[in-house]
Structures are given as structure tokens and as C-alpha cells.
Amino acid sequence: MKIPIRSLFTGKRAFIWVIIAGLIVGIAFMFAGNKAVKYTSTDEYCISCHVHPVADQSWKLSSHHDNKAGIIVHCAECHLPPAGHGMLFAKAKHGIIDIYGFYFKDSAQYNWPAKRKLELAKNFVYVESCVKCHQNLFPKTLTTEGENAHLNFMTSKAEVSCLNCHLDVGHYDPKNKHEHNLNFGATVAPNTQVYTEPTPVTTFANFTEKIPGTSASFDMIAIPGGEFRMGSPKNEPLRKRDEGPLHPVKVSRFFMAKIEVSWDEYLEFFKATSSQGRKEAEENENVDAISGPTPPWGAPDQGWGKGTRPAITMSWKAANVYCQWLSKVTGKKYRLPTEAEWEYAARGGTRTPYFFEGNPKKFTSEGFFRKIIGPDTATIQSNVVYKVNSLMQTKEPAAVKENPFGLKNMLGNVYEFCSDYYSPKAYSQFKKLVVDPRGPKRGQEHVIRGGSFKSDAKDVRCAARDFTKTKAWLVTDPQMPKSVWWYSDCSDIGFRVVCEVDENIK
């Protein structure tokens, strides 16, 4: 019996053909898809776009390429989760971002160093991938520090990533070693002049303090006493509730450092007081012998350089001990500013959101319209180091203008410690004019002010408040217990000193 060819494609048979065709397409698609996934996960494919030479070269120098075992770990083995852990989803996500970047952005404009810092690196390295290969967290060769760190990794309630400690293992970075930095601060170049006496202060005027026994000096600005309105009015754009209620405050006169405490200054303190072990530091807590920080882990300056850049990552306690030390060597009364002193100084007599003209709504980069139109940043850029102009690191004071009192970087660059404990309701107790308030009597965390190089424009307003986050800032520290001197996970905190005015000065 002859079956007409046409009948193969009609009636019930047509249905079969559709299924067969579907199967073939499906299988082809599956194979092609599988191949495509494989092909687009090869090193060559990755490197074809990721043209920044550092990535390729630093990978080859890293322990995931250059090792005794002769094993090479390929791009996608760290930068994608393993199959079964959302691999295809992650691949699609990164792929779309990469394609967008390739066609619409200039890779030379990327801030590659910032991408290698823990915060951003976590977004494209997967812990699941680390532990897929590194199944034994307790090899025989593990050191005591490693044991403590891995026990912490396994028992910590906070989220700890492998990267917290092993940031440089995939891409070699000599500046980013995770180890006790015993040489920290030791290589500061000796300057010619060493001051023998502090600067005498006889009048209430700006002066340059000289730290005896060192070649470090810094400018102090005389801030006249006065009254101001502390906090932000309810109609200030992008304010937060803890900035209110707006209330009148009277502040007595004081001196305030023109710039945030620099590495040049802080390292003198470190050299003069640092102790090798925590035990010694705690036992010697008398005034005559001030014990300072233990050696830090890694590089507290984040590899950005020291000099006049603000010293960063020290704990509130360390900043406080710095003031005690400075008081002792200069014979003056240095301390951290109160929150009221800080805001009074930051405003410099202004009542506006910033000490210069401008609307936070126009400056902010957040919100739907800003993403499309882009913020108007003309005035703020020259006054504040913040997210838009910082390249995600600290800047030297020369980068910005002074405020009306002559202070620099009150807003932006780094957050600054205040002596007050933080409470979101700190202002609500004040009904009438209050003189030199000192914040809540008790508390857990301290006030930090001014925003930082990581902040959006809305968070560098004069009234914007924030606070220390001790636990989160110590996640990476592998020591047990953790350091009381250095925060391992906060790179945008620093401080500024104030000096009390002697009663006899007119």
C-alpha cells in the first residue's frame, strides 16, 4: 500500500511531526545551550572582555594559578556559584551586566581598585564555590590564628565570607595581605625638624600645634562660642527622624582641628604607645604610661597612602586614647568633640542643609529621576568628598574648600567620632535652650558624623546623624577576642580633635 507523501503531513500524522520537530529543536537547543554555557565560561571568553590587564596578570600570580600543586583555578570556578547553587541564574545576571558594560561603558573609567575591596568583591565571588573545592577547613598545616578564624567562620552568627580573610588569593595583591602587620607605621620617613615644645596658647586665636618629640604639627581653629539651632527642620529634604526635633543649643568656645587627624599625626601616637600584646595594653592603664594600639591586621590605610590623608579604621577607644596621649604630650586638654560642638562647627553659622548653598534633593544620586537625569553637583563637588567624586577612597584635605569657620572635610571624606553615645531620641529631651549638651548618659554605640567618601549627598548634610556599628565592623578580625584598637571592616571612619580653652585666656 502506498502512502501519499502529502498525507504524512496532514491529519494525525502532522501532530507527530510537530512533536518530533520539537524534540529535535529541544535537543539541539539543549546541546547548544550546554555548549554555550561551557564556552562562555572559559578563561579565554572571560578575558576577551575583561581587558583590564591587572585581572589577568594578578590572577596568574595568585595562589589559585601559581601554586606548588600545579592546579589552575579558572575564572568561572570562583566568579560563578557551582551548579546546583543558582549557577545559571548568576551567569545570566553577570552576563547581562557584562554585556551592558561592554557596549555602553568605558572599562578604563571603572574604579578597579574599589572593586577589589571586600564590599564589592563579595558581589562576584561565591563562598559556595570556595568550599566546593576547599572541603577541609582544618588541614594539619593550619596555624592557631587560622584555627580561630575558621572556628569563628563556623560558629559566627554574623555572615562571614571566605573573602573576609582571603581577599588576595584569586588575584595577587601585595598590599592586601591578611596578617598581623607588625611593621605598620615603622617606615615613616624621618623628618628634619623635631619639635621639643608644644605651641603656647595665650590668646583665643587660631594656632598651629606642634607635637613634642615628633615632627608632626596641625592647625587648630578658634571656634567662638554661640547659639545655634541643632538638628534639621521637618521640611528639610531627605532628613531622617533622629535629626529632630530642631532645638536651640548654646556652645561655649573651643578650638577645633582644621582637618581630620591625619596619618602623619596618628602614626606618631602609634609609634609612641603601641604595644605588642593586648595583655600589656590592659595592664598598664594608668595615666603615666599610656598604652596604645596593638599592631593592626592588614593595611589600615587600605593601600591609599598616608601623609595628610585622614587616619582611618581606628576604634572609638583608640581615638579617645589618642586624645589622652595628645593632652599628655602637649599639656593641653584635647578630646573628641561633643555632638553639639561638632554640628555647631560644621554649620559655621549657616542654617541650611549644607554650609554652602544647595538642595539635597538636587545633589542626591538616589531615586528614580536622579538615575535618569543625573544629579546637579556643581557646588557640592568642590566642598565635599563623597560618593560621586571620591573614587571610593579618602582624599587629602587640599581637595576641598573650607567652611565659614575655616574647617575642612567636616562633611564627607570620613565619618568622625563624637564623644556622645548615640540615641535616636537624643534631642527629644530638650525643651528649652540647652548649654553644652553631652548626649545620653548610657549607651552602646557612639555618634559618628559628617558622612564619608562612600556616602550619598543626602548623608553628608550638617544635621545627618549616624553611629558606630561595633559588631559589624569587626567581622573579619580573626583574633579571639577581637581587637579593641582597630576595626577590620570599616574603612571610612576617622576623627577630629577639639581642644578646651583655658579659663585664663581672654
Next chain:
Amino acid sequence: MEKNNSGINRRRFLESTALAGIGLLGASAIISGCKNEKDAKALGLPPILKGAPKGKKLRAGLVGAGNRGAGAAMNFISSGPDLHIVALADVFQDRIDECRDRFAKLKRDIPVENCFTGFDAYKKLMALPDVDVVILATPPQFRPEHFKEAVMKNKHVFMEKPVAVDPVGIRSIIASSKKAAAIGLNVVTGTQRRHQEDYIETYKQVANGAIGKPVSARAFWNQNHVWFRNREEGWDDMTYMVRNWNNFCWLCGDHILDTHVHNIDIINWFIGRQPESAIGYGGRARRLTGDQYDFFSIDFDYGNGVFSHSMCRQIDNCANGTGEFIMGTEGYTNCVNTIWNMDGSIKWKFEYPKDENGNETSMPKISPYIQEHMHLVHAIRTGEYVNYGEITANSTLTAIMARTAAYTGRKVTWEEIFKSDMDLGPKEIAFGPVDMQFEVPIPGTAHKA
């Protein structure tokens, strides 16, 4: 990394064995009439053995050849066939000599060239390639270092409780346990109640719901004073302290660790977790040497409203006794052999073997001190892995948390003590003068006059 074939195979193997296991479980459930009882293996209980199985010759080295050390070594060789003590290490020569004599009387000679003295004797012993097992029975101050070295040298380990005297030591023990697990070294500890048949059978009952959910507990170890030694002429500081180690906190950890840790370990085991915090007190009334307390009373908070009262005392002619007790929602138990209903009637009782006159005895047939060594040898010879290192470290740390609470008067949390940098030992351990303060701890602050 290149594809790890052994990893895949291992996973497949695990999957298939898991499936087979589920199949077996299902089958056994049907055979046993669908009873939902967990058996010994599912509960992680050790096998109750009549003796360790035959197998390759095992040579053990004893580190710490005092009374307990020699006793543990005897227990080891009597736990099965072809087990030998081949090396000794101790800080004192006289201890070595006594121990060698004890073994010589059993016609078990220990070669002189394998006997080492001094604080580094353990290193020399563990360097012997023929030693398969080490028995660690020195004062607990030294345990973390000895255990670490044993794992580095690939030895199976039996170690006495407590396993350390401070949190730094505890973390070292936990890490070394994990290292041992990674390379298949078996570890058994001297918390012998966990190898005592009556405790094990009682635990099975409790784990299968005989007393409902535990709601409270108590544990106690009250006894007469324990040995102490007065300083003899010619002894330097270190010699005196190590000779009298049971009375110095940095060597012994105080008696809440040394003995009461047994009871604390039972409560942790039966409740299924360690406490979240401790508050307590203690003091020193009768002790003559050293710097330790002679009584403690501690309230452990296990969370979810479960508390355990712990007490221990070493004073003569007081109400003495040791044991444990757990109150549940549906009954209570002494943890060792009996379960009562809420109305006081006996629900279940462990049947002890009978003596030649047909009277019930009060101990299981095989001493738990030997049972634990049988378990170790069984694990080495059959490949059924065992590791009690971390469990005993956690129970020891529970006792350290309690001791710290009593010494300071403060509430001490698990998280705090786990991460503490408390390290009681001197910087250097050597014979000669020791520059340390030995004040008896006093909690709180002085009253203001």
C-alpha cells in the same frame, strides 16, 4: 580546579549508601512492627563490646605516667588482643620507673630506650614511628599541646578529661579534633560515663521519649578532700606545682573541671546541647595548698526555660554523693539506671548482671574504663570512625564557663567564654622559679567603708 573525580565518586557512594540506608531503615521498621524507636547508631551511641576485635597489632605510648596514666594504659592493654604499651613519657623519672615496674610485673616490659623524661618528653615519644596510639594523661594544662602534636604525627588518641583548663586550650582541642577527623585519626576521651552500659541504655530510653521533654536538671559531685602534697626540700617552684598539680588552677582547672565535668557532660548529653550562660558562686574554706576553691554552686541556663543546678565540693564529713538528675514533662530519671513516672512509680530500670549468688550487682559487666578503650581499638580495627574530642571540649568549656562565673561573680555567656583569650599557663614551661601570682579569686568588689 580540575574535575575532582574522587569527590564525585565519593558523593555517589554516599548517595547510594544513604539510599541503601533508607531502604534498610524502612525494612527494619516493617520488621520491628513500625516502632519509631531510634537505635544506638541513630543516636550516635558507642557499641557495647565484650572485647575489642582482633586485628593488626597496636602499640601505644603513654604520656603522663602517674596513677591515672598507668591505669589508663592497663585499661588499654586489657581491652582486647595484641595491644601493647611500648613507650612512656613523663616529666619525672620516678613516675616512669614506677610505671615500668607495674608493667614488668605483668611480664610486659617497656624498653628503656623508649622512656623519655622532661617537658618535651611527649615530642620524643610521638616521634617514634612505631607508636600507633597515644594515651594522654598528664595534668590537663598540657593536653592541647600534646593532642596537637599527636595529630601532627598521625597518632590515634585516647585522652583523659578535662581536655584543657582555659578557652585558648579548648579552641586548640576543637581544631585538632577537626584536623584528626579530616585525616581519619580516632579520638576517644575519658568521660567514661558515655561508655557505661547503664547510662547508655538510660539515654536510649530518654532519647526515645521516656520522660517527655527535659525541663530541668541537677548534677553534683560532693566528696571528701582529694590528695595534696606539701613542698619538699629541694623542689623548685615548677617541680612543686607539677607534683601538686591537682591544687593549682593553671594545671588542674579546679575540681569543677577535674571531676564535676563528668556530671556536666552527662547533662549536656541528655539535654542535647550546652548551656547558653552560667551564674554561680563558690569559695575556699578548708583547702591547705594551691589557689583553688573547694566548693561551687552553679546555675546553668540551657535556654527555653531549661536550667540545671550544678554543685561540687571537696570537704570532709559533709553530705556527699555524686550523680545526675533530669526532670521531664512525663517523668524523671537519675540518668544512670532508672526512669520514674510523675507519680513516683518506676517506669523502667536497667538490669544489672547477677553475681554467683544470683544477686543483682551495681555495675555493668564491663568496666566503662575498659569499654572506652575497646571502642577506640574497635574503631581503629574496623574503620568505624569515632571522635569524642569536640564533645568533651564543649563539656570542659561548660565547666570553665561555670568556674569563671564563680571566680568573678559575673554572668558568663557561652559566646563570651568561647571567644575568650584566657590562657592560664606561664609564658614558658620549664623547671625553676615561676613568676606567677596565686591569689585565691574573690568575686565582685570590696565594700566601701
